[in-house]
Amino acid sequence: xxxxxxxxxxxxxxxxxxxxxxxxxxxxxxxxxxxxxxxxxxxxxxxxxxxxxxxxxxxxxxxxxxxxxxxxxxxxxxxxxxxxxxxxxxxxxxxxxxxxxxxxxxxxxxxxxxxxxxxxxxxxxxxxxxxxxxxxxxxxxxxxxxxx
Amino acid sequence: xxxxxxxxxxxxxxxxxxxxxxxxxxxxxxxxxxxxxxxxxxxxxxxxxxxxxxxxxxxxxxxxxxxxxxxxxxxxxxxxxxxxxxxxxxxxxxxxxxxxxxxxxxxxxxxxxxxxxxxxxxxxxxxxxxxxxxxxxxxxxxxxxxxxxxxxxxxxxxxxxxxxxxxxxxxxxxxxxxxxxxxxxxxxxxxxxxxxxxxxxxxxxxxxxxxxxxxxxxxxxxxxxxxxxxxxxxxxxxxxxxxxxxxxxxxxxxxxxxxxxxxxxxxxxxxxxxxxxxxxxxxxxxxxxxxxxxxxxxxxxxxxxxxxxxxxxxxxxxxxxxxxxxxxxxxxxxxxxxxxxxxxxxxxxxxxxxxxxxxxxxxxxxxxxxxxxxxxxxxxxxxxxxxxxxxxxxxxxxxxxxxxxxxxxxxxxxxxxxxxxxxxxxxxxxxxxxxxxxxxxxxxxxxxxxxxxxxxxxxxxxxxxxxxxxxxxxxxxxxxxxxxxxxxxxxxxxxxxxxxxxxxxxxxxxxxxxxxxx
Numbered sequence: 001x002x003x004x005x006x007x008x009x010x011x012x013x014x015x016x017x018x019x020x021x022x023x024x025x026x027x028x029x030x031x032x033x034x035x036x037x038x039x040x041x042x043x044x045x046x047x048x049x050x051x052x053x054x055x056x057x058x059x060x061x062x063x064x065x066x067x068x069x070x071x072x073x074x075x076x077x078x079x080x081x082x083x084x085x086x087x088x089x090x091x092x093x094x095x096x097x098x099x100x101x102x103x104x105x106x107x108x109x110x111x112x113x114x115x116x117x118x119x120x121x122x123x124x125x126x127x128x129x130x131x132x133x134x135x136x137x138x139x140x141x142x143x144x145x146x147x148x
Numbered sequence: 149x150x151x152x153x154x155x156x157x158x159x160x161x162x163x164x165x166x167x168x169x170x171x172x173x174x175x176x177x178x179x180x181x182x183x184x185x186x187x188x189x190x191x192x193x194x195x196x197x198x199x200x201x202x203x204x205x206x207x208x209x210x211x212x213x214x215x216x217x218x219x220x221x222x223x224x225x226x227x228x229x230x231x232x233x234x235x236x237x238x239x240x241x242x243x244x245x246x247x248x249x250x251x252x253x254x255x256x257x258x259x260x261x262x263x264x265x266x267x268x269x270x271x272x273x274x275x276x277x278x279x280x281x282x283x284x285x286x287x288x289x290x291x292x293x294x295x296x297x298x299x300x301x302x303x304x305x306x307x308x309x310x311x312x313x314x315x316x317x318x319x320x321x322x323x324x325x326x327x328x329x330x331x332x333x334x335x336x337x338x339x340x341x342x343x344x345x346x347x348x349x350x351x352x353x354x355x356x357x358x359x360x361x362x363x364x365x366x367x368x369x370x371x372x373x374x375x376x377x378x379x380x381x382x383x384x385x386x387x388x389x390x391x392x393x394x395x396x397x398x399x400x401x402x403x404x405x406x407x408x409x410x411x412x413x414x415x416x417x418x419x420x421x422x423x424x425x426x427x428x429x430x431x432x433x434x435x436x437x438x439x440x441x442x443x444x445x446x447x448x449x450x451x452x453x454x455x456x457x458x459x460x461x462x463x464x465x466x467x468x469x470x471x472x473x474x475x476x477x478x479x480x481x482x483x484x485x486x487x488x489x490x491x492x493x494x495x496x497x498x499x500x501x502x503x504x505x506x507x508x509x510x511x512x513x514x515x516x517x518x519x520x521x522x523x524x525x526x527x528x529x530x531x532x533x534x535x536x537x538x539x540x541x542x543x544x545x546x547x548x549x550x551x552x553x554x555x556x557x558x559x560x561x562x563x564x565x566x567x568x569x570x571x572x573x574x575x576x577x578x579x580x581x582x583x584x585x586x587x588x589x590x591x592x593x594x595x596x597x598x599x600x601x602x603x604x605x606x607x608x609x610x611x612x613x614x615x616x617x618x619x620x621x622x623x624x625x626x627x628x629x630x631x632x633x634x635x636x637x638x639x640x641x642x643x644x645x646x647x648x649x650x651x652x653x654x655x656x657x658x659x660x661x662x663x664x665x666x
Contacts, residue, residue, distance in 0.1 A: 026611060028337035028344050031604045032330055039326030042319045049319075066376040073375050074578070077368070077553055081574055085567050090558070098550050106546025116547070124558065132187060132195060134562045 076100055089139035091121045091148040121148075151282050158513030162521050167210040170203055171518050174214035175525045178221020182237050183229055185363070185559025189222030189238060189468075193488045197495070204496040209514035211496055215489045216472065216515065217522045220273070222485075223426070223465050224526040227265040231457075232258060232540055233552045235367040235559060239359065240426035240464040242598065243434045245366045246591050247449065247456030252541060253374075255452045259538040263393040264457045266530045267401055271408060272462030273523035276416045276469035281516055285502065288477035291420045296609035297620045299421065301630030303603040306428055308637030309435025310592045318641035321592040324583075328596025329603070331356050338601070339608050351568045358597045360560035360572040365590055367556040368573060369580020371549060394531060400454045407437060407455065408462050415463025419470025425483030426467040428602070431595045433463030439637070450591070469519055476500055476512065 076097060083093040099117040102108045108116075125148055128134045138148055161167060174196075181192035193215050204211035226238030231248035244265060252258035279287070311321045334345045335355030346352040401408065414436065415429040437459035438449045449456050471482030472489070479500040481487035493500050498508060505512055540548070556577075560569040583590060614620035622628040 026608055026616070028340045028342045031607070032333040032344055035326050035329035035333060035600075037326070039323050039330060042323035042326060046317065046319050046323060069375045070372050070581070073372055073549070077574060077577075080553070081557065081570055084557070084570070090561075094554050097554070101550040102546055105549075106544060108546065120551070120554075124554070127184070128558070128562070132181075132184075134187070135565060136558060136561060137567065 072105070084137055086137075087140060089142065089148060090136045091125055092139050094124070095121045154509065154513045155281055155517060157510075158515075158517030159521075161209055161510055161514035162213060162517035164207075164210075167207060167213050167514065167518070168521070170210040171213040171217045171522050172525055174217025175221040175522050175529070178218035178223075179225040179526065179529060180221075181218065182222035182225020182227075185229060185235055185237060185555045185562070187562060188485075189219050189226075190485045190488055192218045192222055193485055193492075197488065197492055200492050201495055204492075208496050208498060208508075209511050209518075211492065212489070212511065212515050213518040213522065215492050216518060217525075219468055219485050219489070220465075220519070220522040220526050223273075223468050224266060224269055224530050227262065227269070227461065227530075228537055229555070231261045231265060232537065233367065233548075233555065234370045235363055235552065235556055236359070239598065240430050240468070241461075242362055242427070242594055243430040243460035243464070244457060245362075245594075246434060247451070247453050249366070249370070250450065251452030251454070251457065252538075257393075257452075258541045259393040259534055260396055260454075261452075261457060262534045262537060263397040263531065264400060264454055265461045266527055266534070267394070267397040268408065268458040268462040269465040270523055270527040271401060272412045272415060272465035273469055274520065275409065275412045276419070276466035277516070277519045277523070279413075279416055280469060280473055280519065284473055284477050285505070287420055288474050291422065291474055291482075292478070292480075293624075294421050294626065295624075296606040296613060297623060297627040298630055299424065300603065300606040300610055301621060301627055301634050302418065302421075302424075302432070303428065303599050303606065304634035305630065305637060306432040306435060306595060306599060307592070307603075308634050308640075309432065309439050310595055311638060311641050318645070320588050324588055324590070324593040325596045328593040329600045331361065332358070332597050332600025333604060338605055339612075354564075355601075356572060356597075357563065357569055358594070359563050360569040361576045361597055362594050363556045363560050364573040364576025365580035365583075365594060367552060368577025369584060369590075371552060372577060372581040373584045393534065400458060404455055404458055407440065408458055411436060411459045411463045412466040415466035416470040418463075419467030419482050420473050422474055422480045422482055424467075424602070425471050425485070426464040428599055429467035430460035430464040431599065434460040434591075450589075465523070472515075472519075476504060476515070477502060 080093050080097045083096070084090050087093075088096070095117040098120055099113050102113040102116055103110070106113075124136075128136055129148075139146060142148070162171065177196060178189065178192060181187045181189065196215065196218060200211040200215055203214055222238055223240065226236070226241035227244060227248070229235045229237035230241040230244040231252050234245055234249040234253075236242045236245060248261050248265060251261040251264075307325055310325070311318050330345075332355075335343070335353055337344050343353055411433040415426070415433055418424050418429040418432065419426060434456060437455045438446060441449065441453075441455060445453060445455065468483065468485070471486040473482065475481045475486040475490050477500075479490070481490050490500055498504065498511065556573055557570050560573040561567070563569065580590060583593075610620050611618070614623065620627070621631045
């Protein structure tokens with residue numbers, strides 16, 4: 001479907017145009033149009049063959065437990081990225097993420113959880129901000145003088 | 149054998165304590181940069197360029213040895229995160245995700261996977277250095293004869309060898325290549341400057357970077373897939389002593405000697421070609437190694453096949469050595485990293501080109517000797533560190549998983565310091581997970597995203613140069629030969645399919661009917 005939308009968006013450049021003003025006779029849309037066309041045609045054939053192949057259908061997910069264990073990873077990951085963007089920055093949200101993971105999934109004791117949540121972001125801070133001068137996202141308190 | 153005498157003199161220069169110390173410093177910095185996600189060899193060299201000016205005041209050979217050392221170190225270091233965490237440390241180690249990580253995790257042999265990569269890296273570097281030593285000037289001249297049409301054919305060959313990869317259906321591979329090329333074309337068209345497929349989003353004008361896409365597809369996608377397979381538990385990976393892995397790697401190297409020589413030569417040549425570098429070389433070699441593997445081994449590609457680690461890595465390192473050749477001899481950098489090193493040469497007051505070989509002999513031969521030494525230093529450090537690195541794989545799941553997630557996010561963000569890339573990582577993590585479920589091969593998709601831009605550029609440059617005559621792809625002997633090989637490789641799966649069908653048809657008409665293959 002994505003490929004079909006892309007084909008529609010770039011249809012203007014689909015045909016080679018040797019007489020027109022485009023450099024090399026190809027407009028900007030030629031390449032994405034035909035890339036999308038290749039993908040669409042190949043996927044249609046795959047879908048057709050899957051449709052006619054007898055009895056090969058299989059459940060996509062391996063039970064409720066499997067879905068839950070994947071969701072247990074996806075949800076905190078999305079929370080991490082959302083909090084990181086313009087709110088808590090990488091270091092604080094990273095610490096929270098590490099703490100959550102260690103406690104909820106690893107079932108480690110609190111002292112270990114706290115230590116990993118402090119030490120790993122601290123190492124990242126020293127390596128990236130001090131050594132290599134790569135500025136990673138900061139929290140909203142950065143402008144008030146907090147270094148991370 | 150004048151070159152041998154010059155090389156000996158070069159070694160004397162490179163073994164000078166100051167030059168050697170700077171070389172070692174560069175290699176160590178390169179290893180760290182290679183391992184850290186988001187920092188590449190190119191940016192590593194660029195970051196340390198100002199320091200090199202102070203070093204060049206003492207000795208320009210020490211300065212170039214340091215910068216080139218970063219490059220060698222990064223080639224070795226990029227291996228580590230690819231194999232251990234399924235996150236590419238460098239663009240040219242993307243090809244190691246296909247077999248390196250499966251060997252480390254599924255087969256439980258992280259030490260062997262790392263050692264194979266390091267050994268083949270050294271192998272590629274040494275052969276490439278020998279070529280550099282003896283044939284620098286004639287090879288550089290030959291490379292200038294390679295125009296856009298020839299380069300386009302080389303890229304097509306890389307795609308063609310990947311059709312039908314991971315023993316899946318060739319159609320799925322073709323669909324993935326089309327999808328990858330499509331993603332690569334998002335953003336400004338580099339020739340006409342018009343925005344494509346941006347749907348009015350300003351953030352998409354700069355395109356979809358292949359680094360965050362690859363990190364998402366492989367790093368995050370794998371984490372999600374394995375969480376479901378094993379529940380949220382950790383599978384123990386057996387640790388082995390380094391020496392045994394080293395002997396086993398050398399054994400594999402000996403068995404695959406000629407395949408590796410061919411791929412090293414191929415990688416070196418692609419590196420010498422202007423503007424290509426180690427990344428396309430590694431992909432092409434992976435495809436070639438798979439295409440010419442015996443039937444039984446071919447099925448193991450994508451599941452931890454040793455040749456799938458040896459070939460791309462030997463080729464990548466040979467290409468990075470090769471990319472310095474046109475830079476030194478002609479002043480045309482063979483890769484982005486070589487371009488930054490060339491900037492260093494100008495800053496130190498040297499002009500790259502054929503005259504460098506006569507006017508600054510010490511510099512050139514010191515550099516060539518430092519290529520041998522730098523790669524050797526990187527190899528020794530890596531082999532010594534392998535048991536420690538492999539033991540990281542035994543860290544508990546609840547420690548390693550959040551670490552990989554954080555490393556993926558930092559790696560994506562640090563390249564352009566853009567949150568957009570972090571979102572791309574997450575989105576493509578989910579896409580990668582879904583594609584794994586649907587049994588779509590990821591390798592052709594990644595190769596198409598990485599090489600898509602260059603392929604389109606060379607295609608259109610060739611057409612512009614020829615006044616839009618499509619016969620330009622058969623216009624020179626090189627181009628005609630390469631294009632014919634590429635077309636033949638594309639048609640191979642179709643021919644195989646038709647032959648199988650015919651054979652099945654014959655069998656069906658001879659005996660009782662059998663169910664069609666899925």
